[in-house]
Amino acid sequence: MGGMVKELDDKPALPLWLGGAAALAMMVHLYLVFMWVPTESTMGIVQRLFYFHVPAATVAFVACFVGGISAILYLVKRDPKYDDLSLAANETLVVFEIINIGLGMMWARPIWGIWWTWDAKLTSAFLLLFLYVAYLVIRPAAPVEQRATVCAVVCILGMADVPMVYMSNRLFRTQHPSPVIRSGGLAPEMMTTLFFGMATMLLLWLCVLSIRRRIARLDRAAEDLTRRANELDDLRRD
């Protein structure tokens, strides 16, 4: 266990190149959003929330799949490193889904005149957030021996909600706007800013994910040390 802690000490939580690339990309993204991209003619300046709202949703979907696939790998291989990755991905999913829903609400208030409506898109996105908040609440409450398995099952179920969120405004009539990327409803500058925003958000997510995964490993090391200290105490008593 000492070896594991030493290994965690030797490696930086966040590679310098990744942190640097994310910081640079964030600055360029802000420049594109506030200085470069043209203002949308009907919605006005508030439409620029879209360049953070959609990338945050994209990252939440990616995090969901990374968490789900890691959970499946954990169930197959029983290697705790997959459980750590799954936990890190799912917690970051909650953060980016909160940003996604929050920015959507701040766009909806001036454009629709309401903060929220229970249409298929918004409801399925809320359900996704709710499922993963439940995952984070269940995790510390589950028995230690079964915790990773129980959480893996919950997160595989959560992954099934992503296609529902993605397809909801294609399958149902929703108040949420229809997809604009493939329909050619965006000017080239808007498209560039959106895709750059997605790449930026993915870099930022990778930074947060690597930091969170390291904490999950430290948490596991602390739990193992506590268990061994208790075993040693039991031996001394005998």
Added chain:
Amino acid sequence: MENLSWLFWGYAAAWAVIFVYLFRLSQKERALRRKISELQEAMEDRWKQKKA
């Protein structure tokens, strides 16, 4: 420039969520490292006592 305040507060809130989360993570890492070093010291003491 209508609705500029929505844009400003939207971006400010999004960045605030990210920074608060990162701050919380750094605090958690610090607490875990402290706990691990305390546990390691306690384990070493117990081994020494056992050998003695």
